[in-house]
Amino acid sequence: ATEWNVSVWGKRRAFTEHVEKLAELVSEKTNGEFTMNVSYGGLSKNRENLDGISIGAFEMAQFCAGYHADKNRVVTVLELPFLGVENLEQERAVSNAVYAHPAAAEEMAQWNAKLLMTSPMPQYNIVGTGEPRTTLEDMKGMRVRATGGLGKAFEAVGAVPTSVTATEAYQAMESGVVDTVAFAQHAHLSFGTINQADWWTANLNPGTVNCPVVVNIDAYESLSDAEREALDSSVEESLDHYLANYGELLKRWDAVLEEKGVEKVEIAPEVLEEFRATAAAPARDAWIADMEAQGLPGQELYDLVVKTLADAKAGN
Amino acid sequence: MAGSAAVLEDSSLLSKLDRILLPIERFCALLSGLAIFSLMFLAAYSVTSRKFFGAPMMGYVDYIEAAMPIIAIMGVSYVQRDGTHIRMDMLVSALKGRTLWFFELISVLMILILIVALTYGAWEHFDRSFDCARLLCSRDSSIDVGIPIWPSKLVVPVAFAVLVLRLLLQAWGYGRALILGLENPVAVPLNLTIAEQAMIEAKALEGLTDGTD
Amino acid sequence: MEPIEIGLWVSGGMLVFVVLGMRVAFAAAMAGFVGLVWLRWNGFDYDPDRFWKAVEISVKIAGLTPHSKVSAQVLSLIPVFIMIGYLAYYAKLTTALFEACKRWFAWVPGGLAVSTVFATAGFAAVSGASVATAAVFARIAIPEMLKIGYNKQFAAGVVAAGGTLASLIPPSAILVIYAIIVEQDVGKLLLAGFIPGVFSAIVYASMIIGIAMMWKNVGPPVTGFTWRERFESLPPASPIVLVVVVIIFFVYNPFGDAWGTPTEGGAVGAFIVFLMALYRGMRWGQLKEALLDTAKLTVMIFTIIWGVLIYVRFLGFAELPAAFADWITSLEMAPILILICILLAYAVLGMFMDAIGMLLLTLPVVYPAVMALNGGETVAAADSAFGMSGQMCAIWFGILVVKMAEFCLITPPIGLNCFVVAGVRDDLTVQDVFKGVTPFFIADAVTIALLVAFPGIVLWLPSLAG
Numbered sequence: 001a002t003e004w005n006v007s008v009w010g011k012r013r014a015f016t017e018h019v020e021k022l023a024e025l026v027s028e029k030t031n032g033e034f035t036m037n038v039s040y041g042g043l044s045k046n047r048e049n050l051d052g053i054s055i056g057a058f059e060m061a062q063f064c065a066g067y068h069a070d071k072n073r074v075v076t077v078l079e080l081p082f083l084g085v086e087n088l089e090q091e092r093a094v095s096n097a098v099y100a101h102p103a104a105a106e107e108m109a110q111w112n113a114k115l116l117m118t119s120p121m122p123q124y125n126i127v128g129t130g131e132p133r134t135t136l137e138d139m140k141g142m143r144v145r146a147t148g149g150l151g152k153a154f155e156a157v158g159a160v161p162t163s164v165t166a167t168e169a170y171q172a173m174e175s176g177v178v179d180t181v182a183f184a185q186h187a188h189l190s191f192g193t194i195n196q197a198d199w200w201t202a203n204l205n206p207g208t209v210n211c212p213v214v215v216n217i218d219a220y221e222s223l224s225d226a227e228r229e230a231l232d233s234s235v236e237e238s239l240d241h242y243l244a245n246y247g248e249l250l251k252r253w254d255a256v257l258e259e260k261g262v263e264k265v266e267i268a269p270e271v272l273e274e275f276r277a278t279a280a281a282p283a284r285d286a287w288i289a290d291m292e293a294q295g296l297p298g299q300e301l302y303d304l305v306v307k308t309l310a311d312a313k314a315g316n
Numbered sequence: 317m318a319g320s321a322a323v324l325e326d327s328s329l330l331s332k333l334d335r336i337l338l339p340i341e342r343f344c345a346l347l348s349g350l351a352i353f354s355l356m357f358l359a360a361y362s363v364t365s366r367k368f369f370g371a372p373m374m375g376y377v378d379y380i381e382a383a384m385p386i387i388a389i390m391g392v393s394y395v396q397r398d399g400t401h402i403r404m405d406m407l408v409s410a411l412k413g414r415t416l417w418f419f420e421l422i423s424v425l426m427i428l429i430l431i432v433a434l435t436y437g438a439w440e441h442f443d444r445s446f447d448c449a450r451l452l453c454s455r456d457s458s459i460d461v462g463i464p465i466w467p468s469k470l471v472v473p474v475a476f477a478v479l480v481l482r483l484l485l486q487a488w489g490y491g492r493a494l495i496l497g498l499e500n501p502v503a504v505p506l507n508l509t510i511a512e513q514a515m516i517e518a519k520a521l522e523g524l525t526d527g528t529d
Numbered sequence: 530m531e532p533i534e535i536g537l538w539v540s541g542g543m544l545v546f547v548v549l550g551m552r553v554a555f556a557a558a559m560a561g562f563v564g565l566v567w568l569r570w571n572g573f574d575y576d577p578d579r580f581w582k583a584v585e586i587s588v589k590i591a592g593l594t595p596h597s598k599v600s601a602q603v604l605s606l607i608p609v610f611i612m613i614g615y616l617a618y619y620a621k622l623t624t625a626l627f628e629a630c631k632r633w634f635a636w637v638p639g640g641l642a643v644s645t646v647f648a649t650a651g652f653a654a655v656s657g658a659s660v661a662t663a664a665v666f667a668r669i670a671i672p673e674m675l676k677i678g679y680n681k682q683f684a685a686g687v688v689a690a691g692g693t694l695a696s697l698i699p700p701s702a703i704l705v706i707y708a709i710i711v712e713q714d715v716g717k718l719l720l721a722g723f724i725p726g727v728f729s730a731i732v733y734a735s736m737i738i739g740i741a742m743m744w745k746n747v748g749p750p751v752t753g754f755t756w757r758e759r760f761e762s763l764p765p766a767s768p769i770v771l772v773v774v775v776i777i778f779f780v781y782n783p784f785g786d787a788w789g790t791p792t793e794g795g796a797v798g799a800f801i802v803f804l805m806a807l808y809r810g811m812r813w814g815q816l817k818e819a820l821l822d823t824a825k826l827t828v829m830i831f832t833i834i835w836g837v838l839i840y841v842r843f844l845g846f847a848e849l850p851a852a853f854a855d856w857i858t859s860l861e862m863a864p865i866l867i868l869i870c871i872l873l874a875y876a877v878l879g880m881f882m883d884a885i886g887m888l889l890l891t892l893p894v895v896y897p898a899v900m901a902l903n904g905g906e907t908v909a910a911a912d913s914a915f916g917m918s919g920q921m922c923a924i925w926f927g928i929l930v931v932k933m934a935e936f937c938l939i940t941p942p943i944g945l946n947c948f949v950v951a952g953v954r955d956d957l958t959v960q961d962v963f964k965g966v967t968p969f970f971i972a973d974a975v976t977i978a979l980l981v982a983f984p985g986i987v988l989w990l991p992s993l994a995g
């Protein structure tokens with residue numbers, strides 16, 4: 001029998017449903033010969049999940065690219081602001097494309113990790129307290145919990161990214177460490193930031209965070225053929241389950257806002273345009289230049305994302 | 317608690333080495349203290365710039381996190397030197413002479429093995445974040461302002477390495493006391509009764525307040 | 530072997546080493562390390578060829594823990610709180626405080642003892658450490674009490690007990706540590722300690738007044754201070770009030786948004802005390818000593834933190850906390866009785882152990898069990914066993930165990946505060962202090978019973994903060 005330890009964090013939520021589903025499917029397909037023990041924070045701090053995989057402390061883990069860009073430069077392309085991803089299916093498609101790129105695989109191999117699947121998330125809109133911040137002027141000096149490329153986007157318009165971990169976000173908002181928190185809907189729910197909030201931006205859509213699930217290469221290779229087959233064949237099914245589950249959550253979202261008394265704020269198109277102009281192109285150019293300087297195919301990766309996204313949109 | 321026990325000195329080689337190591341440990345502990353002091357200014361500055369100038373400090377959390385290992389770990393050997401790390405000394409305080417040195421020696425040797433292992437583990441943790449083929453040698457960066465994390469990770473194996481030296485000296489000290497059957501060995505914290513310890517603590521406070529008069 | 534069995538063996542082994550006198554931090558770290566190796570090798574079916582592989586993985590897990598665990602912004606509270614206490618000596622806040630309390634409160638029966646209790650409570654607001662508080666006031670308050678004919682055992686008892694207030698009234702290093710271990714909001718816990726701390730002080734004071742009215746020679750009132758003298762005593766002690774107000778407003782502002790985080794509040798408070806100390810003549814030499822002392826206490830506490838967290842990491846792999854929680858909830862006993870048994874167990878353990886070590890070693894297992902007993906982390910007040918939400922239960926239990934830990938500072942045989950007081954005063958034996966502090970056991974037992982029976986005393990303030 002093979003038993004894998006899986007390190008995730010927080011508590012069970014929409015964001016971890018594919019991992020739970022994967023564990024369930026793999027166990028079913030192998031008649032309980034191959035089981036996964038999903039631990040929420042018991043095995044590692046989330047920012048050290050890649051270290052844990054590298055050491056062999058556990059066999060599978062989830063992490064987010066923006067926590068530590070230097071550990072995973074390649075996948076941070078998926079966190080660039082205003083890529084224009086419209087839904088979870090498109091997010092899944094662009095992530096798959098980047099994960100399949102040799103540069104991504106090679107960088108993860110340095111951590112003895114293999115990219116297994118993504119955790120597709122909708123656009124990270126912000127919640128805040130007090131008066132809604134609807135202009136770029138309002139965002140100057142705003143302390144926003146936003147990691148990675150999102151943080152850079154807000155920085156470009158004069159806000160100050162202040163990253164507490166997801167588990168501390170509620171506390172940070174309550175105590176005034178941050179004014180606003182950028183999260184996907186499920187996280188606003190499960191980390192309680194929606195309970196603190198007075199308003200939520202419905203259409204800011206600045207981008208999202210990319211959080212891969214990886215496996216330890218040695219552990220993966222030492223699986224029996226049947227076990228590996230069970231694992232590989234369950235990935236797409238787990239993601240389908242994740243998307244369906246997340247879809248339900250998004251359908252409930254407006255009701256949640258109403259129940260919690262949170263105002264749904266629409267940002268004016270000209271403000272959005274201004275935000276995009278200030279944040280998107282400079283962040284992209286800086287990222288590409290930075291990657292190319294480090295010998296990584298920055299332009300190629302960016303083009304791959306753009307092309308995959310266009311294909312996904314055309315296919316819909 | 318934080319009362320310091322007595323460490324005797326004489327002209328032996330062991331005691332000399334003890335006194336060579338002490339200033340290094342004191343320096344490390346002072347680094348901890350200065351880092352705490354700077355933390356006060358950093359937080360006060362961050363609050364002021366946010367409250368009164370509407371300009372929160374960029375990377376405040378990153379800098380604090382980077383400083384924490386210096387604050388928390390750098391002085392670890394200084395604290396071991398005079399036996400300030402707390403323990404339950406109900407049993408030990410009832411022991412005397414060779415039995416006592418035997419217990420102390422075993423205890424120090426086990427800590428030594430542990431810390432050697434942790435030094436290696438902490439070094440590996442540093443090493444995973446350090447790659448000089450890259451910009452600023454960085455293979456792990458902070459979340460908001462992207463500063464390299466390896467310097468902060470390097471603090472731990474360095475502090476532990478100093479602690480290894482200290483533990484070697486203490487093992488030597490207790491071993492010597494065990495073999496020679498010494499009553500008051502040098503270079504090891506002498507096991508005080510709680511009452512004696514309280515006395516020293518109170519004296520330290522007295523010195524503290526008198527010093528400002 | 531089942532991981533849980535390994536968990537039990539290793540935990541038992543750790544306790545043996547702690548009793549044998551190994552430094553608590555290293556005993557815990559070693560238990561964690563050995564446990565990780567054992568668990569991993571067990572997973573390899575004790576294959577001799579893979580023993581070193583098991584060791585290597587465990588060394589790396591254990592080795593990354595110190596850096597990983599101390600690199601948290603919230604932990605920066607602890608050194609700042611400790612530094613405030615050390616700087617307060619140089620700012621001469623202690624004597625000023627005692628003088629002010631004396632002029633304002635000493636006219637009641639048992640007046641000087643009551644003043645001492647309020648002065649220790651006030652000093653608690655700038656000090657995170659109980660033992661330091663007891664040592665300082667043994668020097669300031671006991672001589673004055675003896676001068677006007679107090680029973681010397683009683684005078685010593687007042688100081689030993691008053692010192693314990695420092696860990697409930699914020700700032701409190703031990704409450705921060707609790708908050709971190711159980712991953713709860715530090716600010717709310719600090720707030721929660723405020724009323725029970727003041728409440729304890731009032732219970733102490735009422736008991737002293739009662740005793741003084743019954744036995745006239747215990748503590749005569751001290752009268753004759755003019756209003757002018759009273760008001761003149763306030764300015765030198767006022768920085769303490771300022772620090773308290775600043776810290777409270779950073780955590781919870783009744784008139785609007787909190788000013789910031791507890792760490793920032795602590796830092797601004799420290800800055801005020803620092804300026805005060807400079808004004809009162811502190812120079813580089815003394816500052817250096819204060820910084821070294823701060824560093825020493827800080828490092829000592831952090832060593833326990835990362836040491837115990839290596840052990841906790843092992844527990845996570847062994848799944849022991851979950852198993853213990855399952856066991857506790859399966860008991861056929863009223864939850865409140867189980868809770869009382871847990872508190873009594875702490876009273877016994879605390880007779881022999883240091884407060885911080887005791888909490889750090891036990892909480893990783895006991896806390897999940899208590900939360901499960903109440904109905905889980907996310908339970909609503911209406912569905913819970915103790916009539917409070919999961920978050921409130923965490924706060925309530927935290928204040929209860931910290932109060933237990935403080936209680937243990939004055940109980941024989943190892944009531945550290947009593948040893949400290951006896952150590953400062955040549956004319957007092959430890960037995961004297963233990964005798965004098967006995968009435969305060971009753972006061973503390975009453976306080977704890979009231980905190981258990983009326984959780985509102987603890988939870989009112991944090992519930993205001995949302």
Ligand code: NA
Pocket residue numbers: 652653654655656657658694695696697698699700701
């Ligand atoms: Na206090």
Ligand code: NA
Pocket residue numbers: 879880881882936937938939940941942943944945
């Ligand atoms: Na005790």
